[in-house]
Structure formats: structure tokens, C-alpha cells
Amino acid sequence: MQESPKKKAFFFLILLLSSATFLGNFPWLTLLLLLFLGVSLFLFNTLWLQPQILRWKIQRQGIKGPKPSLLYGNAPEMHKIQAASMKASSYAGEFVAHDYTSTLFPYFEQWRKQYGCIYTYSTGNKQHLYVNKAELVKEMNQKSSMELGKPSYVTKRLSPMLGNGLLRSNGHMWALQRKIIAPEFFMDKVKHHVNLMLESAELLARKWDEAIEAQGGEMAEIAVDEDLRSFSADVISRACFGSSYSKGKQIFSKLRNLQAILSSQSYLFGLAALGFLPQRKHKGIASLEMEIDTLIWEAVKKKEASSAEKDLLQCILEAAINDESMDENSSRKFTVDNCKNLYFAGHEATATAASWCLMLLALHPEWQSRIREETNQLCPNGQLDAESITKMKMVTMVIQEVLRLYPPAAFISREALQETHIGHIHVPKGVCVWTLIPTLHRDPDLWGQDAHEFKPERFANGISNACKMPQVFIPFGVGPRLCVGRNLAMVELKAAVSLIVSKFSFSLSPKYKHSPAFRMIVSPGKGVRIVIQRLKK
Incomplete structure (x- = not known):
């Protein structure tokens, strides 16, 4: 004992x-x-x-795990396993292996094989519980946000990027923010934005047409990532803030620079043992944070002075002003933080999902044909619209399969804000619970022996029939903290993919290097390059 x-x-x-x-x-x-x-x-x-x-x-409780060191817990071992994995592994040429967890998160995979789907480990003075058992993830779905919230130490690390906005806040502040923001993303409101999504996608298609002309008129090689970011940024800017991407370009650019710096300082295990002390920021973080906050606030004040139609930005601003618990500085921070959250989540994650989508469709041209056939049936005049977009089954199946194999968010992370239970496990207050999404999404016991393959047909009868326990399909998170923008993201992806496939056929470029990378989200490390060809009318 x-x-x-x-x-x-x-x-x-x-x-x-x-x-x-x-x-x-x-x-x-x-x-x-x-x-x-x-x-x-x-x-x-x-x-x-x-x-x-x-x-x-x-x-x-019988839960085991690796033995920690006194000051740094298991962080040194995690670094060591990661370094050995990076040295031993390489993504080979044209071969595309969809299971990247053993390369990006080798310590979690090694410990899972050693201790099972539930184990404990520590980083510095933080204790963690790794849970990747379907029944327990289902149980997490049912927990209130007051029981399981966002980990405080992760929030501290990401505060320059996300502040105390919806993605990272807890308690009263989270509930207030969700009450304001969630209704703006209900499906009835999202449908009103389909035309502007198609307009933004048309701009992208015209750019690719020009690239084909510039490269001889037959075909062109395209690096899609930056174009898809511009498309997604344009949609989130116009839908939520009433402005085009060109006006918010500086904000998006600086947010990406800040994301790159924060990603280099891994918040999974790169924590100082004395985590209770204030950490000195990277010299570029403070200046970028100040520049981003200033740019957003200038946009807010400009919007406040205009008489344009009320949008999400104005809803956030009014809520901040009307909340009696906030003074002027608090109101400003509340508004700016939520704008940063929406810019990042609504822009970067959706653009990344679109990149993975085109990569997989380039590998599987038969699914391009299926989407094209369905588009021709629903739009005999060749014009996509809100009604046809919402009816498209083939593209929905493809996007769901892409989100299964390449969910932008790799983890569900929660901290026990009070003593709680997840199934039979007693979780003490202060313990952080982690679930690795890609591992759940590729479990052969849940999805079948073809779990590592791209097979959109598994979603032919909906998510509920795609696997044995649909609650483990969690590309948009779980429980009360389910992503508020999931409707917008899905419709936006459907609009972009449908329009691109209706105008072009494409295959992977020989220059494409398959290298998933974790930069707060899982993205193509070296981008996605495709060879496109204009379809004959």
C-alpha cells in the first residue's frame, strides 16, 4: 500500500x-x-x-502512468520521445499515411500502448489524466461547463492569441459570451450568408483561372493554402464583422505570426516547473499582441460610428457596454478578445480543413466525379445557391470523412473545476483531462478495419450510423462547449468545395510532401499543392 x-x-x-x-x-x-x-x-x-x-x-483507483521527475514531471521524457520520433520518422514522397498521431504525439501513443486507454502523467506541477475510451468520452459530453472547464495553464499560455474570449474562458464569463455569440451561428442565420460564401469562392476560382492562363492555358500548379485562408478570412470578415478580407488583412497576418511563435513554445509539455510564477514572454509576442488589439479596436470604433446593418461585432460590443460588471477597459478587452477568437477559429481552422479536403479529393478523383454529378442534378443551370448547397449529400459525406481523418483540433482538453466523476473514474479538482481526437476517430473497434482509409461512404446514412458510438465523432468538440461556429464552418466548406469541384478537376502535385504538423491545430506542414485543370463547359 x-x-x-x-x-x-x-x-x-x-x-x-x-x-x-x-x-x-x-x-x-x-x-x-x-x-x-x-x-x-x-x-x-x-x-x-x-x-x-x-x-x-x-x-x-488503479490508474497507472509513467513515473515523473521532481520538478518537471514527465516533460523531459516527452521531449526525449518526441526528439527520437522526429529523428526516426519521415513522410515518404507520394505515399500518404493518414495516421499521424505516432509522429506528432508519440509520447501519448507510447504510453497508451504501455498503460492502456486511461493513464496519468504530469508536466511540472500539473497532473493530467489521459482518457481515450469511447464510453468515458460519451460521459464527458454530459458534464456541465462548471464541472469541466478549459485548463487554466493552457489559457495562460494562449492568452496573447485568444485572451479570455469564448474559446478559453470559464464560468460566468464563458456563459455570457456563449449567450451572445451562439445565436449568430444558428442555421437559419448561416443560410443567409451562403451567397457571400459563393461570391468569395468565385473570387478564388477566378484567381485560379488566371493562373491557368498564365501557365499556358491548359493546367496550373497551385499552392492552395494561402488562397483558402484568404477565402475563409473573407467569409468570416463579411459574415461576422461586415467587412472584406482586404480590410482585415493586417489582423489575420499578425494573428498567424503570433500563432507561429506560440506553436514553437509547445503548451503540451513546454512548461516551467515553477508554473505559478509569471513567465517572461517571447520578445515578439507582446508587441504583436498590442498591434493586433489596437487594429481590432480601431475596426470596432469605426464600425460603432457607422450606421451599417447590425452584425456580430455590434452584438458583442453592446453586450460589453450593457454589462454592469464591466468598466471601460473590461468592455474593450471583452470585445477585442472575442474578435480574436472569431478571427482565429472562423478563419484558420476552416481554411485548414478545406486544404485537407482538397488534398484527399486530389487523391480520390472518383469522389470529385460524384460531387460533380450531384451538383449537376441539383443545379442544372450551373448556378449554385443556398438551397442546393444545403441539399448536397456527397460533399457532406466527403467533408465529414475529412474531419474524421484530419480534425483541425487534435485534443479535447478540460480541467476539473470541482471534484467530479467521468464514468467510474473520480477526477480530483485541478486535474486536467486530455482526449486525443484522431485516435478516437481511427479506432478500428468503432469504425471498422478500414478506419485508416478515406471512405466517405461510411457517412451515407449519417453520423449516427457511421460507427458503433457516434458520440466519439468530435471534430467540433464535445458537450456544452461544442464549437458555436460548426454550422458556419460546414456550410462554408460545402460552398467552397462544391464550387471548386464544379469548375476544376485536380490531382496532387508531384511536389506535394505529406507532413501533418501541430501548430495549435493540425495543418499541412509543407502546404498542399495540386495540379488543376479547367473543366469543359
Whole structure:
């Protein structure tokens, strides 16, 4: 039976008090000793006792995991496993292997094979619980946001990028923000934006037409990533903020630069052991954060002064102004933080999903043909519209399969804000729970032996019939914190893919290098390059 950490702490305290009693006749030494005692107890409690208590509570339930070091937990081992994996692995030429988890997150895969689908590990003084069991993920769906919230240490690391907006906040602030933002993404409102999505996609198609003409008039090689980012940025800007991408170009560019810096400082295990101390920021982060905040606020004030039709930006601003708990500075931060969240989530994640979609369709031209046939049936005049987009089954199946194999968000991360249970597991307050989405999405026991293959037909009868437990299909998250923009993202992807496939046929360029990379989201590390050919009318 493992000895309780509290007993060890008690003996340590007795030893220190005995020393203080012995030196009681020496006031200065006593003062120094008491100061040393206070600091020692604080460090002892923060770095060893509390993490050890949490680990002990988890381990006594029969949950095992790798042994941590004193100050850094399992972070050094994670770095070591990652370095060995990067050295040993390489994505080979034209071969496209869809299972990238063992390359991007080799420590999670190694421990999963060693300890099973549930294990515990630590980074610094944070204790984590890895859960990749379908029944327990289903249970997580049913937990309130007051029980499982966003991990505080991740929020701290990503605050320059996302602030305390909807994606990272907890409690009252999260509930207020969701109440404001979620209704703007209900399907009845999203349908009103389909025409502007198609207009943005037409701009992209015209650009590719010009590239074909410039490269001889037959075909062209295109690096799609930046064009898809421009398309997605244009949609989110016009739909939510009443402006075009050209006006928000500086904001998007600086957000991408900030994303690159934050991604290089991995928040999965790159934490200092003294995580309770303020961390010195990368020299570029503070200036980028200030520039982004200033640009967004200038756009907000310009919008406030105009008499244009009310949009999401104005809804956020009004809510901030009308909330009695906020002063002027709080209102500004509330507005700016949520704009950053919407710019990032509505732009980068959707553009990345579109890139993966074109990569997989380039590999599987038969699905281009199926989408094209359905488009011709629904739009005999060749003009896509809101009604036809919402009826397209083939493109919906393709997008769902793309999101299964390449979900932009790799993890569901939660922190127990109070003592709670996930199935049979007691989760102590303060423990962070992690679920690796790609592993669930490729589990042969749930999806069949072809789980690693691109087969959109598995979604022919909807998500509920695609696998044994549909609750594990979670490209947009789980439970109360399900992504509010999922309707917009799905319709936007359908509009872009349908229009592109209706105008072009395409295949993968010989220059394409399959290299998924984790940069806050899983994106094509070296971009997606395709060879396009204009379809004959």
C-alpha cells in the first residue's frame, strides 16, 4: 500500500518545527529560519505535496502512468520521445499515411500502448489524466461547463492569441459570451450568408483561372493554402464583422505570426516547473499582441460610428457596454478578445480543413466525379445557391470523412473545476483531462478495419450510423462547449468545395510532401499543392 503524501508532509513539517524550536534563543537566525520555512513550505506544497496528492488519488483507483521527475514531471521524457520520433520518422514522397498521431504525439501513443486507454502523467506541477475510451468520452459530453472547464495553464499560455474570449474562458464569463455569440451561428442565420460564401469562392476560382492562363492555358500548379485562408478570412470578415478580407488583412497576418511563435513554445509539455510564477514572454509576442488589439479596436470604433446593418461585432460590443460588471477597459478587452477568437477559429481552422479536403479529393478523383454529378442534378443551370448547397449529400459525406481523418483540433482538453466523476473514474479538482481526437476517430473497434482509409461512404446514412458510438465523432468538440461556429464552418466548406469541384478537376502535385504538423491545430506542414485543370463547359 502506497504511503499517503499527507503523512510524508506531516513528518517533514515536524522536522522543520523542531529546528525552529532549537534555534529559538537566536532571534535573527529564527527570523531567517522562519522565512526559509515559509518559502520551503510554499514550494514544497506547490511543487511536490499537491501534485503528489492528486497523483495518489488517481493511482489508488488503479490508474497507472509513467513515473515523473521532481520538478518537471514527465516533460523531459516527452521531449526525449518526441526528439527520437522526429529523428526516426519521415513522410515518404507520394505515399500518404493518414495516421499521424505516432509522429506528432508519440509520447501519448507510447504510453497508451504501455498503460492502456486511461493513464496519468504530469508536466511540472500539473497532473493530467489521459482518457481515450469511447464510453468515458460519451460521459464527458454530459458534464456541465462548471464541472469541466478549459485548463487554466493552457489559457495562460494562449492568452496573447485568444485572451479570455469564448474559446478559453470559464464560468460566468464563458456563459455570457456563449449567450451572445451562439445565436449568430444558428442555421437559419448561416443560410443567409451562403451567397457571400459563393461570391468569395468565385473570387478564388477566378484567381485560379488566371493562373491557368498564365501557365499556358491548359493546367496550373497551385499552392492552395494561402488562397483558402484568404477565402475563409473573407467569409468570416463579411459574415461576422461586415467587412472584406482586404480590410482585415493586417489582423489575420499578425494573428498567424503570433500563432507561429506560440506553436514553437509547445503548451503540451513546454512548461516551467515553477508554473505559478509569471513567465517572461517571447520578445515578439507582446508587441504583436498590442498591434493586433489596437487594429481590432480601431475596426470596432469605426464600425460603432457607422450606421451599417447590425452584425456580430455590434452584438458583442453592446453586450460589453450593457454589462454592469464591466468598466471601460473590461468592455474593450471583452470585445477585442472575442474578435480574436472569431478571427482565429472562423478563419484558420476552416481554411485548414478545406486544404485537407482538397488534398484527399486530389487523391480520390472518383469522389470529385460524384460531387460533380450531384451538383449537376441539383443545379442544372450551373448556378449554385443556398438551397442546393444545403441539399448536397456527397460533399457532406466527403467533408465529414475529412474531419474524421484530419480534425483541425487534435485534443479535447478540460480541467476539473470541482471534484467530479467521468464514468467510474473520480477526477480530483485541478486535474486536467486530455482526449486525443484522431485516435478516437481511427479506432478500428468503432469504425471498422478500414478506419485508416478515406471512405466517405461510411457517412451515407449519417453520423449516427457511421460507427458503433457516434458520440466519439468530435471534430467540433464535445458537450456544452461544442464549437458555436460548426454550422458556419460546414456550410462554408460545402460552398467552397462544391464550387471548386464544379469548375476544376485536380490531382496532387508531384511536389506535394505529406507532413501533418501541430501548430495549435493540425495543418499541412509543407502546404498542399495540386495540379488543376479547367473543366469543359
